[in-house]
Amino acid sequence: MLTLTLNHFLVLGAILFCVGLYGALAKGHAVAVLMGIELMLNSVNITLVGFARFLAPDQLLGQVFAVFVITAAAAEAAVGLAIVLVVYRQRRTVNVEEVDLLKW
Amino acid sequence: MSDPLVTLVFYGIAAVTIVAAIGVVSLRNIYRAALCLVLTFLGVAGVYILLNADFVAVMQVLIYAGAVTTMLLFAIMLTRSPGSPRSNAANRQSGLALFAVLVLVVLLVLALGTAVWPQTAPVAAQSSVDVLAKQLFTTYALPFEIASVLLLAAMVGAIILARED
Structure with a gap:
């Protein structure tokens, strides 16, 4: 237990992922759903960087992937929050359960 | 990575990160949840530093703790329904989601906690x-x-x- 191994970081990533998944599944506010998704992306990054550190420390491919994930997450947050603003302007609500036009 | 102090630091950072993440999904006020998210992002940056990933840690602080959080706070501010303390309420499927997530976390921790990976020679920091x-x-x-x-x-x-x- 006193030696840090890859498993420590993978378990931390798994717990964070599950917390974020709960946030994305169980929240009503659209911004809260986006925050849960950000948590999940962060946990994936921990896993990638952990693999890079312990399995291939001379190439750091996991860190390259983490940089791309951060880029995609920033783009996703910008577009997602813009959509939330438009939905609020049109419907006067940000509750994801009340925005169900596409639900049949 | 065999220094017990480093392990202790890891456990401290991990505890702060997980508690802050649980705060994000459990606090009633969405503004406070967003501030908890900042703490989570900073904890993740600490984990990156423990993993010798200095560039990714700086990117984490700049982009997540700085830019993404600012955008989230602006979105919360611009879509605020006046006078609602329970702005971060759970929806109807929260019980089912909690059950599924608990099952998933037990399975993942059991699988990842006992997995054995090929050992590689550690490189100099x-x-x-x-x-x-x-x-x-x-x-x-x-x-x-x-x-x-x-x-x-x-x-x-x-x-x-x-x-x-």
């Missing part, structure tokens, strides 16, 4: 920026350029979406 820059601008130059186009498209798209018209 060094800055990861050299290796990362070489990878990004030689092997992964094309994905790097595509990522910049993605950012441009997202920026233009966000402006067009959020524009008053």
Whole structure:
């Protein structure tokens, strides 16, 4: 237990992922759903960087992937929050359960 | 990585990160949840530093703790329904979601906690920026350029979406 191994970081990533998944599944506010998704992306990054550190420390491919994930997450947050603003302007609500036009 | 102090620091950072993440999904006020998210992002940056990933840690602080959080707070501010302390309420399927997530976390912790990985010889601690820059601008130059186009498209798209018209 006193030696840090890859498993420590993978378990931390798994717990964070599950917390974020709960946030994305169980929240009503659209911004809260986006925050849960950000948590999940962060946990994936921990896993990638952990693999890079312990399995291939001379190439750091996991860190390259983490940089791309951060880029995609920033783009996703910008577009997602813009959509939330438009939905609020049109419907006067940000509750994801009340925005169900596409639900049949 | 065999220093017990480093392990202790890891456990401390991990505890702060997980508690803050649980705060994000459990606090009633969404403004406080967003501030808890900042703490989570900073904890994740600490984990990156423990993993010798200095560049990714700086990117984490700049982009997540700085830019993404600012955008989230602006979105909360601009969509605020006045006088609602329970702005971060759970929806109807929260019980089912909690059950599924608990099952998933038990399975994942059991699987990942006992997994055995091939051991590699540890390399001497060094800055990861050299290796990362070489990878990004030689092997992964094309994905790097595509990522910049993605950012441009997202920026233009966000402006067009959020524009008053």
